[in-house]
Amino acid sequence: MQADNNNVYTVSRLNGEVRQILEGQLGRIWLNGEISNFSSPSSGHWYLTLKDHFSQIRCAMFKGKNQNVRFKPVNGQQVLVRGAISVYEPRGDYQLLIESMLPAGDGLLAQQYEALKLKLAAQGLFAADTKRELPKNIQRIGVITSPTGAAVRDVLHVLARRDPSIEVIIYPTQVQGENADLNICQAINIANQRLEVDVLLLTRGGGSLEDLWCFNSEALAHTIYNSALPVVSAVGHEVDTTISDYVADVRAPTPSAGAELLSQDSENKSQRLATVLSRLKQSASHYQLKQERRLSLLEHRLQRLDPKRNLQQFEQRFDEMQLRLESALSQRLHLMARRHQLLASRLEQQSPKHKLDLETNRLSYLASRLQDAMQDKLHQSEQRIKYVAHQLATVSPLATLSRGYSITTDSSNQVIEDTAKLNIGDSIYTRLLQGKVVSTVTELIQEP
Incomplete structure (x- = not known):
């Protein structure tokens, strides 16, 4: 049977086309696993294996990417990574090229946060043209928060200081823990049914990502978006950002800032400017999110023909060869050290000094024996002479x-x-x- 030349692949061609298929079909993915076989050569690249109870996959994270990781990975650590599936063509191994890495706990929440953020943005919940302006003359403010938390005290203190005429109606709700998002949705719906306030202030104090997680609920996002009353989100500290901040009509960095935003005084113009800047930032963030998605698609298309990917393949192969060379040199040096030790021991055994010491000890021993033999011989001669003299004296004429x-x-x-x-x-x-x-x-x- 004669083979069709068009279907005869070289190994390099096969691996190259498999790489393009994997990169084109899967794109970037999130992967959760345990680190093993971690190594960091002098090139600055990272090589590791991610595994679970049943499978494992080789991974590489190049120097330009791992510089943004805020911790040093160690074997046995559970992490969440984002990257692209590729093939290391010299060995025909498929691998994951990691672009970002997070500890598993924070990373999973961050992944869910980013996924929901992209989903809601695609649905238009963050669109700037859907944002409503705050009323010009606010008489009543509905505060949706815990009635015993520090946030409500800060809000009441600021409103009393800036504009005591404003009435405050508190819609108590749970702002942390299981089902807290549903309680907040219920409080917003009650406020919309009563229509007794001009604006809603959704607020609570700062906390960890887990503490603020109820404000990253999809149900809460749709409730805020569908509210007939304008909503100001003032959740956490200035650095904290939640999904409710993006959906709300206005975002305030802290509970106190939210109260100042809704009250009038001599600084009203600066506050309105801050509001405009905040909305501008939100618009810029939405536009940036849209452009990032477009850029991600373009980068993915570009990577198929990007020479940098081939260079990374060669760099990875170079690192692999370097590690093998270092291992071979280490073994060679170990063998040479053992051989040197053996030769030194044999030389010590054949050393003239050693033989000279032995002969010196032998000569000393022989000299001692000669001395003893001479003493014995002399003593025997003396005894014999005495005996002969005695015998001679016995027969002497004298x-x-x-x-x-x-x-x-x-x-x-x-x-x-x-x-x-x-x-x-x-x-x-x-x-x-x-x-x-x-x-x-x-x-x-x-x-x-």
Whole structure:
């Protein structure tokens, strides 16, 4: 069977087209997982694996992106990341190129917040042309908040100071916890049914993202949007921003600022200017959101042909090779160190100094043995000499002389044993123990 040349792929072509398919179909996604195998080479890029109980995926976060992460990832940490699916073509591995990273808890709420924000913006709830102007002459203000919180005290204090003639009607509600958003919706609906106030002030003090989460409710957003009464949102501190702030007709940074906005005094013009600026910022934010979505689509289309992506592939491969080289060098150095240690030990064993020490000890030992042997030999010789001297003294003629005997010799110093060898008139010599006696033979007597 002959293959169609148009259907014969190279490995590089296959991996390249798979990458384009994955990037084109999935685009950017949010992914929740646990970090493992985290590494940060000298290039500044991050490489890690995200896993759950059943699966895992390799991830890369390049230097230009990870500089915006406010924490240092560690193995075992649960995170929420946003990125694009791609393929690392040299190995044919598909991977996630991370663009942003958040801790799992805050990240999940932030993801839900951004998703709802995009959804409501697409529905037109944030549109500037739907915002209503506040009444010129406000007589009654409806305050939707907790009746025991600090926010209501701040609002009443500011209104009493700036314009005591304004009446305040409090619509008590829960502003934190489970079902708080439904309680707030109910309070807004009651105010709209009664129509006894000129404007509604939705407010509470600052808190964490979880504390303010009821103001990020989709149901509350639609309730505010459908309210017949103008709504001013004054939730949290100045840095806190909720969905209710975007839907409301006017956003005030704090409860006190909301009360000042709704009361008249010499600073009214500056407050109205602040309101206009706030609406302008909201409009700019909506326009920016729209343009960001458009830019995201254009970036996605551009990334398919972006040479930077190929460069990132090469950088990732370079980092991988660098890590392998560092590992190989480390193993090589370890082997060389062990070999050096072994050779040093063998050299120490073959060292002349070592042998010299051994021979010196041996010579000292032999010298000690020689000395002992000489002493033993000398002692034995002394004992032998004494023994021989004793034996010699035993057979010595001198010993015989010491017992009173004498030795007689002729003139030739021959011992005279027989008188037949003498003549009358011969001189004889008698050896005593002490001295000699010279005699002349006058008579010879022969005994039987």
